[in-house]
Amino acid sequence: xxxxxxAGAATAAARKRKHQAARDSAPDSDAIVRALPDPVVLVDGxxxxxxxxxxxxxxxxxxxxxxxDRRLDQLVQFDSxxxxxxxxxxxxxxxVTEYGVDMLSPHRRARTVDAQVTAIxxxxxxxxxxxxxxxxxxxxxxxxxxxxxxRSVAGIAAALAHEVKNPLSGIRGAAQLLEQNASLADRExxxxxxxxxxxxxxxxxxxxMFSNDHPVERTxxxxxxxxxxxRRLVQSSFGGNVRFVERYDPSLPPxxxxxxxxxxVLLNMVKNAAEAMPEGGGEIILATKFEPGLRxxxxxGNGRQRLPLVVSVRDNGGGVPxxxxxxxxxxxxxxxxxxTGLGLSLAAKIVAEHGGGIEFDSEPGRTEFRxxxxxxxxxxxx
Amino acid sequence: xxxxxxxxxxxDRAIRTVLNQALARQGHDVRxxxxxxxxxxxxxxxEGNLVITDVVMPDENGLDLLPRIKRLRPExxxxxxxxxxxxxxxxxxxxxxxxxxxxKPFDINDLVVVxxxxxxxxxxxxxxxxxxxxxxxxxxxxxxxxxxxxxxxRIRR
Ligand SMILES: Nc1ncnc2c1ncn2[C@@H]1O[C@H](COP(=O)(O)OP(=O)(O)OP(=O)(O)O)[C@@H](O)[C@H]1O
Ligand SMILES: [Mg+2]
Numbered sequence: 278x279x280x281x282x283x284a285g286a287a288t289a290a291a292r293k294r295k296h297q298a299a300r301d302s303a304p305d306s307d308a309i310v311r312a313l314p315d316p317v318v319l320v321d322g323x324x325x326x327x328x329x330x331x332x333x334x335x336x337x338x339x340x341x342x343x344x345x346d347r348r349l350d351q352l353v354q355f356d357s358x359x360x361x362x363x364x365x366x367x368x369x370x371x372x373v374t375e376y377g378v379d380m381l382s383p384h385r386r387a388r389t390v391d392a393q394v395t396a397i398x399x400x401x402x403x404x405x406x407x408x409x410x411x412x413x414x415x416x417x418x419x420x421x422x423x424x425x426x427x428r429s430v431a432g433i434a435a436a437l438a439h440e441v442k443n444p445l446s447g448i449r450g451a452a453q454l455l456e457q458n459a460s461l462a463d464r465e466x467x468x469x470x471x472x473x474x475x476x477x478x479x480x481x482x483x484x485x486m487f488s489n490d491h492p493v494e495r496t497x498x499x500x501x502x503x504x505x506x507x508r509r510l511v512q513s514s515f516g517g518n519v520r521f522v523e524r525y526d527p528s529l530p531p532x533x534x535x536x537x538x539x540x541x542v543l544l545n546m547v548k549n550a551a552e553a554m555p556e557g558g559g560e561i562i563l564a565t566k567f568e569p570g571l572r573x574x575x576x577x578g579n580g581r582q583r584l585p586l587v588v589s590v591r592d593n594g595g596g597v598p599x600x601x602x603x604x605x606x607x608x609x610x611x612x613x614x615x616x617t618g619l620g621l622s623l624a625a626k627i628v629a630e631h632g633g634g635i636e637f638d639s640e641p642g643r644t645e646f647r648x649x650x651x652x653x654x655x656x657x658x659x
Numbered sequence: 660x661x662x663x664x665x666x667x668x669x670x671d672r673a674i675r676t677v678l679n680q681a682l683a684r685q686g687h688d689v690r691x692x693x694x695x696x697x698x699x700x701x702x703x704x705x706e707g708n709l710v711i712t713d714v715v716m717p718d719e720n721g722l723d724l725l726p727r728i729k730r731l732r733p734e735x736x737x738x739x740x741x742x743x744x745x746x747x748x749x750x751x752x753x754x755x756x757x758x759x760x761x762x763k764p765f766d767i768n769d770l771v772v773v774x775x776x777x778x779x780x781x782x783x784x785x786x787x788x789x790x791x792x793x794x795x796x797x798x799x800x801x802x803x804x805x806x807x808x809x810x811x812x813r814i815r816r
Pocket of ligand 2: 545548
């Protein structure tokens with residue numbers, strides 16, 4: 278839809294021809310109802326089910342042959358609000374929608390749906406029942422509001438992290454206890470359990486950070502101190518495999534921001550660089566410079582902005598895979614077997630909150646990520 | 660000091676099992692409960708040489724219990740563990756008199772070290788142990804922390 282707004286006249290004409298061709302072989306209405314992802318049930322004036330689409334078969338956990346010719350009140354509980362909705366429509370309403378209807382499946386699995394009941398014109402008493410199952414996020418949201426934990430995404434992520442870390446503690450601890458008496462071969466397996474639980478833990482930690490919308494404290498931050506800290510962190514986990522070269526502009530003014538968040542940003546980028554290193558080891562160049570001329574227009578920003586503070590992380594690894602480049606900053610985009618794909622998206626989010634942006638160039642043997650930040654004077658961004 | 664009695668409160672059964680086994684293997688006598696009320700009863704009865712408690716429990720927040728325990732038995736060391744990964748929980752626990760804060764999930768070996776240290780010198784609050792990264796107050800990138808976190812920090816009294 279929105280694509281049409283920006284498309285030129287020539288492509289619009291081409292699309293019109295394509296539509297014309299499609300109309301000649303349009304699918305029939307049955308095929309359309311069958312394709313609906315949400316359950317649809319057609320009920321006649323005597324409450325007998327006359328049609329179910331495949332989504333409804335799945336929802337009621339039975340084939341169309343079984344569902345058809347049953348009474349609607351045999352599919353749902355006798356006191357289901359759905360029956361009241363159907364009665365309302367038969368009483369003269371054209372359509373009613375009820376949100377958050379609780380339904381029990383044949384196997385007593387509780388589910389929450391939004392239900393819409395529509396009268397069929399010219400067919401006395403016939404109604405169409407459409408159901409839409411609530412998403413996990415909506416359900417979680419509801420559970421959270423019961424607990425009074427708030428409805429924000431941050432609240433959900435925090436609650437989720439908490440709920441996941443408790444069982445993880447149990448699993449990890451049990452594995453470690455087994456390890457104490459395990460044979461060498463079994464120890465490899467218990468190690469695997471602890472390492473993998475740590476990975477899940479990292480993932481939920483990141484999700485939590487990602488959705489954290491609390492205001493953060495900002496102060497003038499010495500970016501060289503941040504880089505130094507990051508370098509030490511990475512060096513301690515990657516050891517001698519990585520050689521660091523530092524090219525700093527000592528006259529660079531402080532960045533106005535949150536130190537911990539800036540550590541996070543650069544840590545994610547330097548870690549990526551270290552992880553991209555060739556087997557035999559490689560080189561990471563950390564550089565800062567002041568580029569007064571640089572003006573960029575940022576998504577959502579007003580006009581072009583000056584972002585003169587440049588922090589770059591360059592490596593001589595294999596480069597960003599070509600097919601990832603377009604979506605590199607989207608969450609869960611990863612080219613690594615064990616990667617969560619949150620590192621760069623988190624970095625981009627934080628940098629955007631600092632009024633800056635991230636850009637990169639990559640080819641095999643030379644990849645550079647640059648963080649561009651605004652200048653601040655007297656506590657205010659310019 | 661082995662052969663101490665350790666009181667454990669956590670509403671997660673898996674964690675109780677793990678703590679029970681890990682500490683029993685060190686020769687300790689371990690008593691576990693899933694709620695704060697039982698823990699309080701034990702403490703009030705004068706039982707136990709060390710408390711390990713969760714924060715979020717069904718009946719009461721473990722942090723709310725802390726000042727009451729401290730008032731009644733100031734010498735009893737309390738280790739607080741929580742799945743909340745916020746620095747704030749750690750700071751609050753320490754301010755309320757916790758001997759140590761352990762973010763979940765933690766390493767069993769770290770736990771054993773913390774317990775030994777707490778039992779050996781329950782009365783002497785250790786000096787701030789974190790010398791690395793002076794700019795990050797309260798942060799300790801090298802000490803035991805959540806096993807997974809790149810935000811490894813720990814606060815010790
Ligand atoms: N310096 C780099 N050289 C080559 N590829 C890179 C580099 N930086 C990022 N990439 C590619 O971009 C992908 C996304 O990076 P991102 O940091 O977002 O996630 P990740 O590293 O896969 O997982 P994690 O969440 O653990 O950081 C990586 O998987 C990698 O394929
Ligand atoms: Mg990464």
